[in-house]
Amino acid sequence: MSMNSAGRPTGVEELASPDQGFESFSGHKGLRLEEQLIFEIGNRDTTGVDIIDVDDFELSLGGLERTSEIACPGLSEPDAMRHFTRLSRKNYGIDMGVFPLGSCTMKHNPRLNEKMARLSGFGDVHPLQPTSTVQGALELMEELSHWLKTLTGLPSVALSPKAGAHGELCGVMAIRAALEARGDAREVVLCPESAHGTNPATAAFCGYKVKDIPAKDNGRVDLDALKAALDDTVACVMLTNPNTCGLFESEIREIADAVHEAGAFFYCDGANFNAIMGKVRPGDLGVDAMHINLHKTFSTPHGGGGPGSGPVVFSDALKDFVPLPYVVTDGEVLDLKEWGDGDSETSLGRLTGFHGQMGMYVRALSYMLSHGVDGIKQAAEDAVLNANYVLASLSDLMSASFEGPCKHEALFDDRFLKDTGVTTLDFAKAMIDEGYHPMTMYFPLVVHGAMLVEPTETESKYNMDQFIRSMRGLAKAAKDQEVERFEGAPYYAPMKRLDETRAARSPILRFKTPE
Amino acid sequence: MIKYTDEHEWIVVDGNIATVGITDYAQKALGDVVFVELPEVGVTFGTGDEVAVVESVKAASEVYAPLSGDITEVNSDLEGEPALVNTSPTDGGWFFKMSIADTGELDGMMDEAAYNDFVAGLE
């Protein structure tokens, strides 16, 4: 027996096997800590914020004081810290491992960006301070605009849209405004079948009917079918490039020409700009409007579902219709144009309160300046390289939907799972047990049981090789019919699969204090 | 008399009133139904109009009026228990009843045997 100086055993060979299967008394499992809702652990008489007492004074609330309760407990600072730290540990993030979520560009989020956004001159300035006191903030918006315009080769940009879908709305509204300005009422927006769901939703919100354009066997838009659908009722075509199958639309210039010949506009969904930034300028492809997801391409954090930021770049044909507000200059002093000039105004109007997502502008510019144009181009190349490495390393075991090369993401479908009893969903959940966030599944809709893998450029070859090894292991296990590995997966996550039917049938959307 | 449409709706005709629901094949394809949006009583629909929506967790499908006529009654049980569409598609899971404006519209529809053949052809 090995003994240390205090007489405690230090070896492990004489310990009981850990595989006892007993339940702990606390419900915790070591570092896997359970956590109740704040409403169950907190107390309404407690507050974790010290606020000065005020002397009695006469209220001026018109007799409308709040007398009803607010059933929200306060937590002391240590309890709050512990609650949210425990919750955080039930989450997967980019900081923890490969996050190959296709179409979402889950790249590393540099912490310099966070630090810069918190500088008091950006984080602690009010949107309605006199513009003379925020010249640096306006200058930053101008500098970001310059980068976005130069990288896309388009002459104008609207910064204010709050996210990608909001940018789409901005772009299609500008198109409709431009058409109306020339007295041209059109009714139809063409979207490929592989489009993000936001595209048809946006078109419908702008009052357009949506028509699908089919794809060819090689995963690209069918140019002939597109041409046949183009007539003087078509307002615009909404196309993602690289498309949602991870493929570059190689006939894009012919598409743009055909669209323009029909008097329509070309809207490009810029969600996948990461694959081509610094390599290809959308302006050279004939694009009239494109939103850019700063939270994808330019590394601002996804934050568990936002906030995003979706600036839109515009061609000359649309630049008179950009939304308010925007930065203007007399050559020396910067100012904001916040309101239109009445009847002569062509702007599509205001899309958001104040001036958009300043916090995201700072982060994106911090990223751009860090990378520089050389680094941005290298990042696109590395993103494409990593995706093609995945494609090349898995194609023998998994069924690639289209022939490579792909761009920034590799698309597989479920043909390789045929007759295994394993579904795309099972496969994705088994990836969780391997320590990875699943890839995007069941999107795009154009292939069966889609699995869309986007590694991004911020993964090393070591990480890629580990990931590929796990994926190959899973693919083999599926082929070997190791169904139990898949059908209940994940086994090692903080939770087993959740009952979504139950959640939707009788929704419980808030905590209610038990009677 | 029971009739079927190629949108997988069944129609039971009783005098001038048609009771409408979705078929067993349709409920299986949808998966667990979580919500049914029903029309208001008294509203008039034409054949092919969108009259209801049936939702599962991951999909939402429109139900089209198989006939033209007025809604006379809706199955309010579905509000509290949408699962009836899965457990009893052709009985307790009915959607709505409507008056039949033109009985001639029934002529073009499938009978049970024809519908079974139709479904077999899809698989």
Place this chain on the structure above:
Amino acid sequence: MRYLPLTNEDRNAMLTKIGVGNIDDLFNDVPGAVLNPSIDLPNHQSELAVERHLSKLSAKNTAASSVPFFVGAGAYKHHVPATVDYVIQRGEFLTAYTPYQPEIAQGTLQYLFEFQTQVAELTGMDVANASMYDGSTGCGEAIMMARRVTRKKKAILAGSLHAHYRAVSETTTQFTDDVLELLVPNPSDPQAELDAVIEAIDDQTSCVIVQNPNVFGHVLDLRPVAEAAHAKKALLVVVVTEVVSLGAMMSPGEMGADIVVGEGQSIGNGLNFGGPYLGLFATNQKYVRQMPGRLCGETVDADGKRGFVLTLSTREQHIRREKATSNICTNSGLCSLAFTVHMSLLGEKGLKKLALVNHKATSDLKAALNSVDGIEVLNDTFFNEITVKLSKNANGVVEALAGKDILAGVPVSRLYPDAGFDDLLLVAATETVLPEDIEALKTALQEELS
């Protein structure tokens, strides 16, 4: 380049595995004429150099905390506890995606459930969603939701609804079936304005939208408006741009609101020059399926353990496509976390006290300004913001005081440029305003207006 882990050796090995000679072979589907253009932008820089450049830009701005500060009008300077910023910078929250994989996203999902509950409690409504982009976009969404619920098209917007909210509503509904009726703002007579709202309600009305406290700071009793709206089967939408006010004022739910739209920035979130902010959206149970945005709901996992998932997602664009209730995809996730953490620290007790401190600071501000020649305070009621009428052009006064390092407020003409409000100024005071700040403002205004 510090964000790129691949070495040239790695790249070559990977190209070999792929079976191509160089990187541009992977771009062979891009027309050659447009590939690799020369782009005139600077090359990469060190962290130090970037920090130096951005710090220089930052230093050109006047930070709110560095001066006596009275700017509000829909965004408010509050103290945010240090805990909040630490929590939202944890990588597990910061670098997570939308919680579509609930087994490894319970952290996000549970706080969203807590957030939804807090917002419902504050607003006095049954349910709230997992947030919108900001208050103004939520307002546009409320109009469209009211149309879906009532199957009517005419929305009446009270005159004293924040000008940006009016403008965003106009923009977002310009191509939909909605028809907006914009009433005229009346800074000095809130009751006349409410009477006009009630007068305008008819059988075609889908909703009336009223802000409380209104943009001029007046506190409104909306119960008669709710009654009038409901009598015509229209919905009452209440907009709250200062969410801290809910700690002191009767909740919109108690006044009869059917939808509450709020700007949640004040709790947990900084000023950030206007964004990112946090749209709050709450309604009653019966309208839940017409609500826009994401929702988190409770359920159980395969072991029967309580857990949370995104639910009712068939309303959303990724399922319904062109039939979705909204085209929204992203929400304000991290801002809602900041709200939840701050609100969890405050609790009912802290929020009520915080609200009281705000109200007291503004009462003191009102008393101080009332004593200045050339100033007339227009508010009998207020929460933490008031409108004052100056004997001079407000814009000029604000500029002059900015020159003395005092940020005095928002000239009303900046929100309503052609409405003849050039002499009106909005002045806000939160818990961050000290007695000496009020004194400094009073003295500077005395000098400027004499």
